[in-house]
Amino acid sequence: MTTPLTRRAIFAQAWPIMLGQTTVPLVGLVDTAVIGRTGDAAALAGVALGTVVINMIFWTFGFLRMGMTGMTAQAEGAGDASEVEAMLLRGVVAGFLLGAALFALQIVLIPLALETMAGGGALDAAAHGYVSARFLGAPASLAVFAINGWLLGLGRTRSALALQIVMNLVNIALDLLFVWHFHLGARGVGLGTACAEWISLAVGLGIAGGGIDRRRLLSPALFGGGALKRLFAVNADIMIRTIALLLLFLWFTNAGARLGETALAANYVLLQFISVSAFVLDGFAFTAESRVGQAIGARSRPAMVRAIRLTGEFSLVAGIGFALMFFAAGPALIAFFATNPEVRAQAAALLPFAAVVPAIGVPAWLLDGIFIGATRGKALRNAAILATALYIATDLLFRPFGESGIWWAFMASYFYRAASLGAYLPGLIRTIEVAEPVNGP
Structure with a gap:
């Protein structure tokens, strides 16, 4: 219930x-x-x-x-x-x-x-x-x-x-x-x-x-034909979306490797910060998946909008909190994870880029949860392919800027992911019928 x-x-x-x-x-x-x-x-x-x-x-x-x-x-x-x-x-x-x-x-x-x-x-x-x-x-x-x-x-x-x-x-x-x-x-x-x-x-x-x-x-x-057809149709699109995003992160890793071991190691250390924040913030994205899916099943637009707003509030506060924490504790964390002086120096110089990702990544992560809950596989697929293509183009364009160019392109990827999925959001909301008001303050 x-x-x-x-x-x-x-x-x-x-x-x-x-x-x-x-x-x-x-x-x-x-x-x-x-x-x-x-x-x-x-x-x-x-x-x-x-x-x-x-x-x-x-x-x-x-x-x-x-x-x-x-x-x-x-x-x-x-x-x-x-x-x-x-x-x-x-x-x-x-x-x-x-x-x-x-x-x-x-x-x-x-x-x-x-x-x-x-x-x-x-x-x-x-x-x-x-x-x-x-x-x-x-x-x-x-x-x-x-x-x-x-x-x-x-x-x-x-x-x-x-x-x-x-x-x-x-x-x-x-x-x-x-x-x-x-x-x-x-x-x-x-x-x-x-x-x-x-x-x-x-x-x-x-x-x-x-x-x-x-x-x-x-x-x-x-295991009727209709049930299996829907199961594999939705999942095939999500599979393509997952492969596109895996390619995005593999490209980012390779971009660091292209600049040498020090750059690769520094990026790896900073990615641990982003991974931890993403894992924790997934709590609200997964909650959005469940709540949005249930609202769609109940054919209640107010419940869906409220689910998006409440999970969005928590996600934004948590994302900003992680960003502030990384700005404050980042140098100490880098020193703990890396003993090589060159890696430490490189990671410290790039820390501001990694520190802001938990805040700017919130819309992308939350929208993923919303559209997964809505089982809008085609939107997820198309948005991921577009975002990955735009990210790769941006990385190639910013290559003359070295390591900072790699991180500017990586940060832009979260904007591309959010914008490409966000374009589908009004249409998604319009498809849900208006039902009874939801309770709660």
Whole structure:
């Protein structure tokens, strides 16, 4: 049942997501520490390289989380309990089958990815061990994407937090067991994560499926042509959107590498600031996904507008807060993350660019949540392609300005993302019928 649209309710829904998102970087830090303390530099570099490969491949299917959130929220808003339950099974089955396909194709995907990254020698061997182990968890990983999306669509953010905590704690424990006790190196880190994904799938099915009337899942309409067609039509557009944004960030990384190791390292340090703020601010974007989807399902324009306004208020305050914090604590954080004097100096010089991103990125992140909740896949796809194309053109234009030009173009990318999606917003709002007023101050 949808809770009232009040500021208290919005924050109550958002904070578990924010807390869960802050634990995501923790796993990467533990992976690094566990393998790093073995003294095996090749294994550490192999995990780093393998993580990039896995992120590129697995997160291409991130639409399983995003598409599920919007469609589940709309079914919930419409009061269609049968469709809500059917969405869970559709998403889990789709995620499992796609993950199984990835597992089967790893014989082609892994060599191709490692060849593209051009690591070579012992580094490739360690990365291959890590990546091949992670592929063992591919079906579970993608199915958990769908479960998370389903829980977020229903506003069950505390359940999503519990699932995230289970995943992270099991992952950390198994990393320690496989690397320090069984001395499996980079492969051990990958096995730990793969096993944690399977355990999380079992826990997620228990959390999500506990109250489902299984008789409803026998309905002939469960995998009917219309339902599957909509599922894959929305998700195909979101997949293209995700690939476009991955290309944007890969271009930014390559732009820094073009200027040398110092520039690349400085940009990497500053990107950690942006990543942490984006993870936390996702709490409000995910809440917007759920609330907007439910408002559309209920055919209530006032509820949708209010959801956008309230999540926007929280997002803006949080984004400005992160910007001020990075301006104040940025030099100390840079000194903590980087010991090389040249990297420190370069990162400090570029800190103002990175510090303002949490504030100027708010509209782009929030609009992503709004349109994901509305399942407007074509708008998301078109906006991402346009924003990425404009960003690349801007980066090429600003190349004579060196490192500062790279960051000016990167900041412009958030404007392009917000403007291209914002152009669709009035039309989206007009499509929603006016219903009864919503409650709350």
